[in-house]
Amino acid sequence: MLPVRAVIVAADMLTPYGKGVESCFNALMEGRSAVAPLTRFSAIEFPTSIAATIPDLVYHGEKTIVMQMFERLFPAPIPPDSALILATTKGEIDLLEMNLLGLATEADDSRLDKLLSKVAVLADVSGKATVLSAACTSSSAALARAASLIRSGKEESVLVAACDAVTEFIYAGFSSLMALDSSPAKPFDKGRQGLSLGEGAGYVLVMSDERAKREGRPILAxxxxxxxxxxxxxxxxxxxxxxxxxxxxxxxxxxxxxxxxxxxxxxxxxxxxxxxxxxxxxxxxxxxxxxxxxxxxxxxxxxxxxxxxxxxxxxxxxxxxxxxxxxxxxxxxxxxxxxxxxxxxxxxxxxxxxxxxxxxxxxxxxxxxxxxxxxxxxxx
Amino acid sequence: MNVSVIAAGWVTSHGYGTLKSREEQVFAEGETIYSAAKSSIFTRPVRNFGRLDRLSRITLATVALALKDAGIEASPEKKVDVGIIGTNSTGSLETDCDFFRDYLDNGRKLARANLFIYTLPSSPLGEASIHFGLKGALLYTAYGEDPLKSLLSTSALMIEAGEAGMMLAGMTSGDEGLYFLLGEGEGISSVSALLELLDTDSDISTVVTKARKLTRLV
The missing domain is CATH 3.40.47.10 (Thiolase/Chalcone synthase)
Known part of the structure; x- marks a missing residue:
């Protein structure tokens, strides 16, 4: 019997470059950076005030930043029986900010398991749902877990959804670590001085190759x-x-x-x-x-x-x-x-x-x- | 492959103990897990233990008990191929509130880095990895249902697939914690036997009581 392969059959992403993989890839090929002056909140007290943010999202409004992102990605052609792994570090941390700023909501609403339930409803999946958080490796670890579940035969279809947003909580935190470059980040450059924060949401549907073939789904990788x-x-x-x-x-x-x-x-x-x-x-x-x-x-x-x-x-x-x-x-x-x-x-x-x-x-x-x-x- | 429960350590509001060696200590009057950890549980001091967030402290104490139960002397100088996967009911909510409240109290000008680090739900696991030299995978998880059963199954799968040599799998809740050490070969019981004993949504004390039945099965 041939080993089960874990294949990616559908995916989408929303970044400051726009929706879709191509918009991001093309911008990178042109050498364009999405890092720009921050307008979402005041960062004048911090040593730097730039980040790559999605411009038309409402901050501290009716919906959180990450839910606004996910609403642009879902619904999508995801089998309802898919398991769900949500990868994030801080999810809807803007809800906690709002609570402590006296703008209603409960701080407890920022819990990652609560976001998990919302994403499951939005993506319309009813399989086993899990949050996975492993700092900045969260979504690659989630993809690894998805592939492992497929290869072992425990699951046939796993949706990996990932998100994180640039909020005042996160910006203040990274500033306190003195981790941010005052100009857009310059990886592997002699003059690099730190990172630039960015945000986005995306999903990848991982399936067994057998099911992908059975359903006639295109295999991306x-x-x-x-x-x-x-x-x-x-x-x-x-x-x-x-x-x-x-x-x-x-x-x-x-x-x-x-x-x-x-x-x-x-x-x-x-x-x-x-x-x-x-x-x-x-x-x-x-x-x-x-x-x-x-x-x-x-x-x-x-x-x-x-x-x-x-x-x-x-x-x-x-x-x-x-x-x-x-x-x-x-x-x-x-x-x-x-x-x-x-x-x-x-x-x-x-x-x-x-x-x-x-x-x-x-x-x-x-x-x-x-x-x-x-x-x-x-x-x- | 036969994945087994090798050992376990636990802390409840009444005391702490281990599974394989069947040790149990009841807190003396005025004693807490934090004072007991310093005096009786850690074999060497944990750097800045008193300044760590509560989740990190309870995780460190519980993991120390589980490793001791397995007879593993892990340290940064003697790293071991052990991964760690943990869960709790509220993630880093407590530290999140502390961090942002402190930032607001400082006029939104200054945030404290040593609080921010613990606003990652995976950070208590990181503290354990660093102190005990755990060089395997590190994952924080939260599940819609059956958290402990789910992470035990995930750990067993990771060992079966060769992704990890051994895995610490456990949960914390308030000042309580429970970590199992899973590995290949003979142990206290198979992971499947443990899973059969567990009910959905059991609290840590209940799981400890059930898990102790495993030692009588041997």
Whole structure:
């Protein structure tokens, strides 16, 4: 019996670039950044006041930012029996803000399990529902869990929905960590000074290849392997040895029954902070050696969309596989020494790429790695 | 593959204990899990323990008991291939309120980084990973129903699929906590036997009572 494959059959995303994967991918290819001056709330007291936000959402209005985003994505052609994994870090934290600012609502309404129920209703799915939160790896970890459920035969169809919003709570928090660059983030650049926050929501429908064929659904890509590992090192700083990310990638390669030589390019977490980018390049160098692969980060363009980042980056990587072209790292001008020969400020064309590696890392030293394969052999 | 319950640690309002070694300590008058953790549970001091949020402190104490029950001496210098998956009923709500209230009290000019870090529901698990050197997967989950059963099933699946060597799976609620250590091979019982014992929406004390039946099954 052939092993069950976990395949992506439908997806959509809403980012500051607009709705859909193409709007984001095209903007990245043009080197356009969505990071702009913040108008949603006053940030004049903070060292910086820029972020990538979706312009026409109402803040502290009748609906939360993330629910307004999801209402633009759902309904969608999702089988009602699908399980649901909601990936987020802070979900509807604007409800808690409103409560503490005296604008009605209960702080308790900001709980992630309450958002889970709302998303299940909006997406019209009745399968087992789970919130998964693993800092900035939340949505890539959720995709890994979805793929695992499919491969093990526990589920046939899993909807992964992801979201996070730029709110005053989150902006104040990242400002307090001194983590924000005063200009749009410059991943892997010598002059990088921190990250830029971004926001968005998206979904990916993961199915068994058998069911996808049975229902005649187009297969966008396979989640062929995944790995998760922790640095067990520091709450906010990555490991100086990069062992967590190295472990996560190594596990993903084993899970995909492949090795480094098959990886055509790497979608890195690439936040633009000194420590993160350094840690990632150290891991890639340790694993790929002199066989440098194109590495890019989308966060100079989209901003760091926190819990939703892995899902967006997965969809951009699939688009890059399809088009045979890797987007540039936006705002990357003066390449850091350790990223030289890996990271580019211009698009990189590839000859029929088939396999991509997507990595994410987050607070608490969490690391995830996903291996995506295109339908290269046409043997679905 | 046979995934088993290797060990467990628990803390309730009355005391704390372990499953495999069947140890149980009732709190003395005036004693709390936090004073007991410092004096009797941790084998080495937890950095800034008193300044951590409540969820992190109860998670650290419960995980310490589970690892002790398994005879695992984990530390940052001696990292182990153990992952951790945890849940609770309110996520980081308590710290969320503390953080934003503090920010408002400071005239919306200054936020405290050491509070913000714990507004991630996964942060208590991160504290445990760092202190005990747990280098496996780390996930916070919340479920619409059957939280403990769901995360035990998820952990078992991760071990079966080779995604983790061992998994700590548990929950906290207020000042109570319960963590199971799951792994391959012989243990106190199979995970499926534990799942059969558990009801939907049981509180931690009830689960502890039921789980202790497992030790009598051996």
């Amino acid at each position: 396979e989640i062929a392997g995944w790995g998760m590992a922790d640095d067990a090192n520091h709450m906010t700083g990555p490991s100086r040895e990069s062992e967590g990310l190295i472990n996560a990638i190594s596990r993903a390669l084993v899970s995909a029954s492949t090795d480094q030589t098959e990886i055509d390019f790497i979608s890195a977490h690439g936040t633009g902070t000194n420590y993160n980018d350094e840690m990632e390049m150290r891991a890639f160098t340790a694993l790929f050696g002199s066989r440098k692969r194109p590495v890019y980060s989308i966060k100079g363009g989209s901003g760091h969309t926190m819990g939703a980042a892995g899902l967006f980056e997965t969809l951009i990587a699939i688009e890059a596989l399809k088009r045979g072209s890797v987007p540039p790292t936006v705002n990357h001008v003066n390449c850091d020494d350790d990223a030289m020969g890996w990271v580019s400020s211009t698009p990189v064309s590839l000859d029929s790429p088939g396999t991509a590696l997507v990595t994410n890392s987050g607070f608490s030293g969490i690391n995830t790695a996903l291996i995506l394969k295109l339908n290269a052999g046409g043997n679905w």
